[in-house]
Amino acid sequence: MFVKYLFIYLAILNLFDGVVTIYGLKHAYIKELNPVMNHLYEQSPTVFFITKLALSICLLLFVFSSRLTFSKGWMKSLTLAAAFLYTCTLFLHAIWLLQI
Secondary structure (H helix, E strand, C coil): CHHHHHHHHHHHHHHHHHHHHHHHHHCCCCCCCCHHHHHHHHHCHHHHHHHHHHHHHHHHHHHHHCCCCCCCHHHHHHHHHHHHHHHHHHHHHHHHHHCC
16 A cells, blocks of 8 residues: 555655746756757647646556555565655755755
8 A cells, every 4th residue: 555655755755846847947946958849849848737637647647546565575676766766866856946
């Protein structure tokens, strides 16, 4: 069950990251380093956010419709690592937002 909550946490972080990234890019505080997401943002910030939203929805659908048992050790480790790294990324976002 713990891993399912981490997946939900990742989906929420992804949406928050999308909002903060759009704000930072719009005001030229940051640069998007992910080439795919940078391309999407250059096409349209709306396309960028819809993509982030779709990814979060897909993650939630996976969690709530999956028949996987989320108790496998490797899945716990990978999900925990992803949550930790994404949290660190958002702390970096918070730092540059506080410097504005």
